[in-house]
Amino acid sequence: MRNDDRQKHIGFKLRFRCLEHWEHVEALDWNQVGFNFHSAHSIAETQLEFKRGLIRFDGSIVWRSVNTEPEVVRTALVNELLYQKAREAAHNPQLHARLVKLIRADGLQVEKRKALTTLGMNMSDERLDAMVHKRQRENPMYRYGVKVESEAWSAIVHAAREVTSVVDSMEKWSGALGKQDR
16 A cells, blocks of 8 residues: 555544644545644654544554744644634634634635734734744644554545545536536
8 A cells, every 4th residue: 555645635634642632633645554744742652542533543653854844834823823813702703703714724824814914913924924933943843654554544544535536526527617618
């Protein structure tokens, strides 16, 4: 399975046990053999317990690297700032729900920054760049590669591939239909 193509176009949410707490991560570049993920924490353990919903499985960290790519740090910072604003808006259920939904959406950096500006937080390129540089110095992001040998992981991969194949088919159909309308 080492030659199994990694799925780079879609990630999915997992949690892993870090000490006695469950941390949220996104499985990236995944296949039958494993996946990798970003974390703000330096993880010394080589064996980790993961879960997706109620399904649990173990994985082995097989490689580690410090990821200081500005775009990764920028994305994490914007989401953290939106999270702070969502907590402040707990008294306004509609605003809170909209912010949480925006945080969970992949990409949308322009929209997220506009939301922060609307909520009173200056998000100029200069300010965000300064925040990124500070974060890179003080709190680097780590990236981990995880190898998994588990029936539970195999079931998760199978289900994710079914969903992605449906999405791919729908995109092809909509693309073909769009060409006919021109």
